[in-house]
Amino acid sequence: MNNLSGFLIDAGVRALIGKGGMGPQIVEQLKGRAVYLAFTGGCAALAASRMKLSGVFFEDLGMAEAVWAFDLDCIPLVVGIDAHGNDIFRDVTMNSEKVFQKRFSTGKGPVS
Amino acid sequence: MAKGVRDATQAVPLRPNVVHPITRENTKDNTGLGMPAIHVRPGERLTVTVLPKGAGAENMSRIVMLLPSQKDQIPHVVAETMLLAGGKPCPPVILGVGIGGTFDGAAALAKEALLLPVDTMDEFEQELCDIVNELGIGPMGLGGKTTALAVKVKTARMPYRITSRRSQCPVLGQPAGMRRGGTMTGMALCTPLGDEVLSLRAGDRVTLSGRVYTARDEAHLRMMEEGSRSIPGCGDLSLRPGHTGRPVIAAGPTLRPG
Numbered sequence: 001m002n003n004l005s006g007f008l009i010d011a012g013v014r015a016l017i018g019k020g021g022m023g024p025q026i027v028e029q030l031k032g033r034a035v036y037l038a039f040t041g042g043c044a045a046l047a048a049s050r051m052k053l054s055g056v057f058f059e060d061l062g063m064a065e066a067v068w069a070f071d072l073d074c075i076p077l078v079v080g081i082d083a084h085g086n087d088i089f090r091d092v093t094m095n096s097e098k099v100f101q102k103r104f105s106t107g108k109g110p111v112s
Numbered sequence: 113m114a115k116g117v118r119d120a121t122q123a124v125p126l127r128p129n130v131v132h133p134i135t136r137e138n139t140k141d142n143t144g145l146g147m148p149a150i151h152v153r154p155g156e157r158l159t160v161t162v163l164p165k166g167a168g169a170e171n172m173s174r175i176v177m178l179l180p181s182q183k184d185q186i187p188h189v190v191a192e193t194m195l196l197a198g199g200k201p202c203p204p205v206i207l208g209v210g211i212g213g214t215f216d217g218a219a220a221l222a223k224e225a226l227l228l229p230v231d232t233m234d235e236f237e238q239e240l241c242d243i244v245n246e247l248g249i250g251p252m253g254l255g256g257k258t259t260a261l262a263v264k265v266k267t268a269r270m271p272y273r274i275t276s277r278r279s280q281c282p283v284l285g286q287p288a289g290m291r292r293g294g295t296m297t298g299m300a301l302c303t304p305l306g307d308e309v310l311s312l313r314a315g316d317r318v319t320l321s322g323r324v325y326t327a328r329d330e331a332h333l334r335m336m337e338e339g340s341r342s343i344p345g346c347g348d349l350s351l352r353p354g355h356t357g358r359p360v361i362a363a364g365p366t367l368r369p370g
Contacts, residue, residue, distance in 0.1 A: 007336055008327075014305035017324065020199045020253055035309045037320065040252050041168075041202035054323065058334050062138055064127050065330035074300065074319040078254060079312045086314035092255040093198055096247040100195050103243065104188050 009034050017077065021089030027081055036081035038088075050075050113150055114143045129167060151220065161227060169205065172197035175218060186211065187243050194244045194260070199253015204261045206230055207244065213268035221266040230262035237263045 005016060006029050014034045016022070019041045030036060039047065055069035081087045118141040120126060130139045130147045139145065174193045178185060190209060197205075210221025233241060240263040250256025299312065303322030312318065327335070 005332065008332070014309045015301075015320075017320070019202065032310065035312050037318065038252060038254065058331055061330045061334065062128065062140070063125075064129065064138070065328050066326075067331045067335075068326040070324050070326070072303075072321050072324055074321050077318050077320055078252075079298075079314050079316040079318060080254070082312050082314045082316075083310045084313070088255065088314040089199060089253055091314075092249060092253055093195075095255070096195055096198070096249050099247050100191055103246070104191070 005029075021080055021087065024087075024090070027085060027087045027090070030081055030083055031085055032083055035079055035083055037077040038080035039075070039077055047075060113148060117142050117148050163223065163226060165226070166202070169201040172201040173219070173222070175215065187240055190240050190263070191243045191247065194247060194249065198249055202252060203249055204251055204258045207240070207260050207263040209240070209263060209265045211265060211267040217268060221268055225264040225266040228264040228266070230264060233262055233264070237265050240265070 005022070005026060008016070009026075009029045015037050016026075016034065017037045017039055019038055021038075022036055026036065050073045051070045052073075053068065054071050057067040057069070059066050078088070080089055121128060121142045126142060128138055128140045128142055130142050130145055131137060132139075132145060142148075172193075174196070176189045176193075178189070186209075190207065194205075194207070197203075206226060208222040208225035210218045210223070210225055212218060213221060241260050244260040244263065245257060247259055248255055248257070249259040251258060298316045298318045299308065301308065301318050301320045303320070303324060
């Protein structure tokens with residue numbers, strides 16, 4: 001998906017919704033143009049209770065891959081990547097790596 | 113059991129997810145190609161245990177071969193596996209750790225570990241759980257104290273494997289600020305979106321209302337090839353740079369017919 005989403009931003013899409021983040025290439029592409037909004041995986045019941053199906057396109061691709069149109073009613077989301085190069089997933093990963101390095105390469109951890 | 117999966121795929125309905133690994137052809141009923149995975153053990157009685165486990169967590173599984181002298185590095189490997197997985201397996205996770213046996217046996221142990229009750233952990237499991245939570249990956253990889261709800265370990269001999277699964281927990285009531293129709297703590301966004309998105313900052317909580325479209329890889333490829341003029345309101349994504357855009361969800365929903 002990461003390699004495929006650039007053209008959507010070029011075309012003027014202002015927000016991508018997903019989970020888990022998108023990687024540095026998309027962070028660059030979003031700058032000054034659009035944002036990445038994160039939905040909480042596993043909360044499908046909440047999402048389903050706040051959306052109405054309004055159409056389907058490319059149905060020949062099958063249920064999983066078709067384009068579905070929905071009308072949302074106040075779906076709660078977190079801004080994961082903003083239009084200024086800030087990426088919450090990158091920050092969390094960098095911090096986790098620091099914690100990991102500290103524990104396992106300074107003689108504090110069980111590896112030593 | 114395969115028939116049960118086929119029936120459920122139609123009746124519930126469930127999204128058909130089983131595809132050939134090379135041709136990407138979908139079997140359309142969630143069976144075939146070794147799915148559902150069924151393991152039979154000899155014994156006196158018939159007991160059926162079902163482990164529902166998303167492929168998103170399955171994809172984050174990992175096997176590591178350690179030398180006998182490296183047994184103290186097990187916490188390192190467990191933490192590293194969670195670090196590599198990050199937010200992708202939809203944390204908080206329950207980690208199943210299989211230690212020892214054959215290559216495939218270790219994988220089976222890791223799966224079996226996920227069937228153990230998770231309300232208690234022994235000292236080693238608690239240590240692993242604390243180390244994983246120290247990473248601060250948090251729910252959905254957004255940062256936080258809880259990355260693993262539990263770590264369960266099953267031990268045999270030699271190799272070693274980790275697998276993680278999506279956890280489920282009951283949600284009792286709605287947290288403050290997330291009331292239906294409320295503005296939560298941040299902006300209430302409505303599609304079509306414009307320059308208001310530029311003022312958002314990573315970490316802001318927002319709500320979104322209005323028309324959105326889903327698109328997974330195949331749909332992206334189709335739109336790149338043919339454009340999206342056939343999708344009303346979507347505009348032609350391949351040809352109209354700069355137009356005011358509707359959001360796109362990177363997800364494939366499961367839909368009840370009608």
